[in-house]
Amino acid sequence: MQCTHSFLFDDWHVVADMELLTQQTPIATTLFESPVTVQCDDNGTVICECKGSALPTQTRYGFVWTSLGEPARDIVHIPEAYEDDRYVVSGGSFFVRTSGLRVVENFLDMGHFPFVHSGWLGDEPHTEVKPYEVTLTEENEILATECYFHQPVASPTATGGIEVEYTYRVYRPFTVALYKTNPVCDGRMDYIVLFIQPVSPETCVVHSLLCYVKEGMKRSDLRWFMQLIFSQDKPILENQIPRRLPLDPRAETPIRADKVAIVYRRWLRDHNVSYGAIPAQGDPR
Amino acid sequence: MLKLYDYELSGNCYKIRLMLSFLDVVHSIESVDFYPGAQHKSPAFLRLNPMGQLPVIEDAGMVLRDAQAILIYLAARYDSQGVWFPRDDPVRLGQIAQWLAFADSITATASVARLHDGLLYSHVDSEAARLGAHKLFRILDEHLYFCEQVEQTWICPGDQPTLADIACFPYVMLSEEGGISRIDYPALRRWCDRFKRIPGFVVMPGIFHAGPGLEASTV
Ligand SMILES: [Fe+2]
Numbered sequence: 001m002q003c004t005h006s007f008l009f010d011d012w013h014v015v016a017d018m019e020l021l022t023q024q025t026p027i028a029t030t031l032f033e034s035p036v037t038v039q040c041d042d043n044g045t046v047i048c049e050c051k052g053s054a055l056p057t058q059t060r061y062g063f064v065w066t067s068l069g070e071p072a073r074d075i076v077h078i079p080e081a082y083e084d085d086r087y088v089v090s091g092g093s094f095f096v097r098t099s100g101l102r103v104v105e106n107f108l109d110m111g112h113f114p115f116v117h118s119g120w121l122g123d124e125p126h127t128e129v130k131p132y133e134v135t136l137t138e139e140n141e142i143l144a145t146e147c148y149f150h151q152p153v154a155s156p157t158a159t160g161g162i163e164v165e166y167t168y169r170v171y172r173p174f175t176v177a178l179y180k181t182n183p184v185c186d187g188r189m190d191y192i193v194l195f196i197q198p199v200s201p202e203t204c205v206v207h208s209l210l211c212y213v214k215e216g217m218k219r220s221d222l223r224w225f226m227q228l229i230f231s232q233d234k235p236i237l238e239n240q241i242p243r244r245l246p247l248d249p250r251a252e253t254p255i256r257a258d259k260v261a262i263v264y265r266r267w268l269r270d271h272n273v274s275y276g277a278i279p280a281q282g283d284p285r
Numbered sequence: 286m287l288k289l290y291d292y293e294l295s296g297n298c299y300k301i302r303l304m305l306s307f308l309d310v311v312h313s314i315e316s317v318d319f320y321p322g323a324q325h326k327s328p329a330f331l332r333l334n335p336m337g338q339l340p341v342i343e344d345a346g347m348v349l350r351d352a353q354a355i356l357i358y359l360a361a362r363y364d365s366q367g368v369w370f371p372r373d374d375p376v377r378l379g380q381i382a383q384w385l386a387f388a389d390s391i392t393a394t395a396s397v398a399r400l401h402d403g404l405l406y407s408h409v410d411s412e413a414a415r416l417g418a419h420k421l422f423r424i425l426d427e428h429l430y431f432c433e434q435v436e437q438t439w440i441c442p443g444d445q446p447t448l449a450d451i452a453c454f455p456y457v458m459l460s461e462e463g464g465i466s467r468i469d470y471p472a473l474r475r476w477c478d479r480f481k482r483i484p485g486f487v488v489m490p491g492i493f494h495a496g497p498g499l500e501a502s503t504v
Contacts, residue, residue: 017321019321020321020405027405027407029405092320092321093404095402095404220317221316224293224316227320228490231490231491232490234491235462
């Protein structure tokens with residue numbers, strides 16, 4: 001166990017989708033290289049254990065959360081998950097052979113849309129990422145705003161290409177969300193959040209929660225669309241070398257790491273997050 | 286209109302999508318929440334297919350399950366040229382049936398390893414599945430190598446691909462997702478590349494269009 005700093009370790013992490021747990025219990029999984037067993041008893045009580053010891057456990061947003069340390073703060077608050085006019089569903093849990101930090105960075109990157117999600121989230125020759133704003137909030141979150149991109153099929157409800165506005169939000173090192181223009185309802189935004197479970201420094205399970213405005217949407221199309229898009233990313237993610245995210249400022253090339261990625265890497269450095277990363281050279285860690 | 290009960294990430298459903306595209310059959314798609322919803326095990330779906338498996342089609346009032354069975358039906362019904370499933374050629378029909386059964390074995394191994402690695406199916410023996418897949422890939426690679434020696438492009442003799450090629454392609458091409466490398470099977474890789482160049486070829490997540498050069502030529 002390399003990870004002793006509290007920012008990561010003393011925090012809640014998703015280890016199972018409740019929907020899978022009701023189909024199959026117990027579920028054996030791994031968090032920070034430690035074996036975790038997730039069990040649902042006859043009364044519906046969920047228990048997480050590591051090597052025979054009970055772990056703090058909560059269920060929220062349809063997921064099971066646990067911590068190997070002592071959580072210093074609660075699970076992230078997501079108001080969108082409580083809005084009645086949205087479908088709130090998990091998008092499926094997928095194992096990915098790369099650092100969870102890489103998954104976050106890929107999620108923040110609009111530049112890959114026309115190439116990896118061609119015909120869906122982007123289209124050549126519309127490959128340019130226009131300038132956008134990045135701020136660090138008082139809650140110590142990263143916000144990227146005013147991100148605009150032309151998308152042929154922005155959502156299952158899209159009936160043609162539209163100019164989509166995105167807001168990206170990094171809550172915690174392994175928790176990242178986006179808000180994007182809903183193609184049907186003026187002024188509404190759909191919401192996707194990734195809860196990334198660090199399995200090892202070079203592997204993770206990506207859990208997602210989708211909060212989409214119901215109007216015009218078929219619930220079953222939500223998962224289909226999320227999985228279609230995510231499966232396009234997966235081989236790209238798994239082919240990135242090295243699998244750990246380099247945090248050395250000199251490792252940043254202006255083409256691959258754009259503005260929000262640079263802020264994300266710096267933010268990880270500032271919080272001494274080294275799990276799944278290659279620390280900057282000269283770092284005492 | 287023909288209706289396909291489909292899951293986007295399923296290689297067996299992809300076989301049917303390929304066939305429908307090659308034959309240009311108008312159809313509708315009903316996406317089934319296979320994962321994580323397990324909708325294929327729901328009472329409603331079990332009435333359609335008591336095996337609880339995808340794909341299933343409905344066509345002209347008939348319900349048909351099993352990827353290989355559906356391929357045979359589609360070819361017999363919609364391929365007026367009789368190219369994909371040559372109805373009047375006993376030798377090739379026998380060979381095609383042989384490779385359709387082989388394709389089922391690929392599903393039972395390579396696909397299981399992929400479900401284990403990608404979709405967290407922790408209750409299966411992924412090591413045994415990988416070993417099994419390698420045995421099958423060795424057999425198919427050797428077969429394709431000898432095919433190349435007599436200038437045979439496809440799994441079965443003839444100028445055109447057949448159902449044998451469609452049935453074997455998806456889980457061979459998705460094998461890396463289950464930790465099964467194709468690096469030791471050059472003839473298999475060349476065949477994959479040829480397959481991607483069949484007119485009407487469509488992709489699925491994890492499978493890309495052929496590059497400008499041969500995939501196999503890089504190794
Ligand atoms: Fe992507």
